[in-house]
Amino acid sequence: MTQPFPFSAIVGQDEMKQAMILTAIDPGIGGVLVFGDRGTGKSTAVRALAALLPPIRAVAGCPVNAERLADCPDWAEIGSKRVVKKPTPVIDLPLGATEDRVVGALDIERALTRGEKAFEPGLLARANRGYLYIDEVNLLEDHLVDLLLDVAQSGENVVEREGLSIRHAARFVLVGSGNPEEGELRPQLLDRFGLSVEVASPTDIQQRIEVIRRRDAYETDTTAFLKRWRAADTRLRKKILAARAAIAALETPEQTLVDCAELCVALGSDGLRGELTLLRAARALAAFEGADTVTRAHLRKIAPSALRHRLRRDPLDEAGSAIRVARTVDELFGAFATAAE
């Protein structure tokens, strides 16, 4: 893979793009799960996001991409004190990864050649302050899932093995993609994802042709294609940066909190994570759209992504969970956008 497909050039798939942009604005939303048919561009979008994200500032040579020297873990041997700009890390967690590779392990080379006990950081360290991407997340081995659940929850990776006792920060946005036909996710893991989107192949012929046309143009002349879309990607990046700055000043009226709570109660989602994510995502969306307060319109737009995967499964409801969320939103807020929104 040399140059990823530009994010702005992805045709359709608005919900998926929106969810990814929101996690870029506020990583605290907690990850995106993309479920859908094969060949709908799930992986393409994640790789595109990586290229779109603004760079981060990190201490040169720090294995966990710490921003300040004080935050670097004590086991890391850092030569320089320089702070450099580097691209936001987007780390692939391949299905075949061993536990050693994920959490880190004893550095065997040094142990053997120099007789020193040193820690060799794993993928979780590299993903700190960035993204961890798992393709076919529903096929991930159980023991890796357990491990990820714990780290994603605590934001810290603790390694107690082979005589090592190491801990380091591991805060990352979890992005998973998969095909529901191949198995479902455990509810515990589902809950860890802030937003969940379902993608399907476009049914509109013109849209399909446009997808093929762009993809073909990208593959035949990558440089020219990237050049054509660079401006759009830059605009989007600036908008994300502006939203990040604006989010702190955003007003959240009492009524929005009430709406969030009512919606979650009506849908019967377990726990309070639903409310929290819904609110955070709505704030990020409001900031992205340049609004100064969070309104019902934002909630309405983000509710399916934020709540779809937190519902109890109902074997009799043939409608998808997204439709159930939309239905409940309509019942609570009224079917049409009102003036209050």
Added chain:
Amino acid sequence: MEDEAHSAWARAGAAAAVFAVDPAALGGLWLRARSGPARDRFLAQLAALATYRKIHPNIADAQLFGGLDLSATLSAGHRVHTAGVLGARGVICLTMAERCPGGLAARLGQAVDAGTHGVIALDEGAEDDEAAPASLTERLGLFVALDGIGAGPLAPPPTTADEIAAARALLPSVTADAQALEALTVLAAELGIASLRAPLQAVAAARALAALAGRQAVASDDIRLAAELTFSHRATVFPEEAQPPAEEPEAPEAPEQPEDRAQGEEELPPIPQEILLEAVRAALPPGLLASLAAGRAARGRGAAAGSGAKRKGNRRGRPLPSRPGRLGSGAPVDLVATLRAAAPWQPMRRASAPAGHLLHIRPSDIRLKRYEERSDRLLIFTVDASGSSAMARLAEAKGAIELLLGEAYARRDYVALVAFRGTEAELLLPPTRSLVQTKRRLAALPGGGGTPLAAGLRTAFELAGQVRGRGMTPSLALLTDGRANIALDGRADRRAAGADAERLADACRAEGLPALVIDTATRPQRGLEALAHRLGAAYLPMPRADAHGLSAAVTGALGG
């Protein structure tokens, strides 16, 4: 017949050539054929054009991705990595692809997506529902089916390696115009192919075909042949044909013609969609479409069944013969087998090694233990304890259950007990192996009230979903007289109750829950038999079910 074989071979030859020209863009080639002369001949053709590395479905991750070579590292004093099969770009040939586990399919799929590897999947599936995993075949652009086709003495001469090299050189400058893209995309949509990978791969195939013919631009013949090669196996629907079927034999001749018409066809005439459709249809061996669809459906059910019946672990379960392996992969070493493997070599090794060692063991001697673990089965008894049932034969039903319990106990199965009466169902006994406890609960089971059949089914369905998550394999045994009269919401409405029960039966069937329905009414109930059919369950009226018949039925219906 000969014509058919001829065109099939022409197509297969074209597929091999196209794949050899651009393996990465096409993703791969799915060869569905039993082993035999036809397959051997095709593979010989392919091997002459592309070099590939073979892997088998049980390949370990260390072999696939590479890893630390522990013994070499220890002796060398610095880290030695073994390069995995996926380490270098190239073509991978997966043998026995029909036995490929989902995990490997996903790993190979990722390699294909990254554009670094092309995969040849040799699918020897004999039965309709036996095929390579869909997550892999979806990414493989080309499809060749050779079953029922002779080795073909009339086949055109295969493409030579020189022609492939020339085509590869030409490929970057071959263009496909907007019309070609559009035609292929529209055709894919008309054939009911949802994935957008299909038209992309078809475009790549058309380009490769043009390059093979020495053209700078994709011509209409390239498009037709590309559609044949890449769409035929993915098609889910064929639109009603406008032409009479008599015209069909015209299409298969297309593949032989590109050579003749190669020159001077710069202008691309619009291709009628029907001709493309016919070409794709003709490329499809008769009956294959239906059988592949059946296979897909079966696979979907199987996948929904979650962690299946059998798992090969290396920690517990029934021991299997040990296999050669490496230290450090986490599996326990079979010491006896290792010593046995090392024994014949001892004199030779002692002679060649410096003195002092009593026993010489090399890494190649290491044998690892393997176990086959069967996941636990759970039999969910869903018992009708309503008034109508109680009046008649609840006691008899209890007797039948006790009998089944004895069977379950002998087979080390777990059992759970769901009873429904009045307006709701209740999980009387969560999954257990305790026979005594189950019998006690059963004896204390009171009867009376309405028949909320749907509620009972729902409770059983939910329980089945839960235990699947824990790795059990649930089955359902429903004992009722079938007179459902309480709907899911608790209303006494016979019609709604029946409809709810039917919907739940559909849900159970969609989840692939094996079931058995025992009719406890004095006379067999038509409605209940229909419900059993909906459930995909065996139906057994109790008047005819004696002790022996019951246990035989359960064993048969629930798969031994």
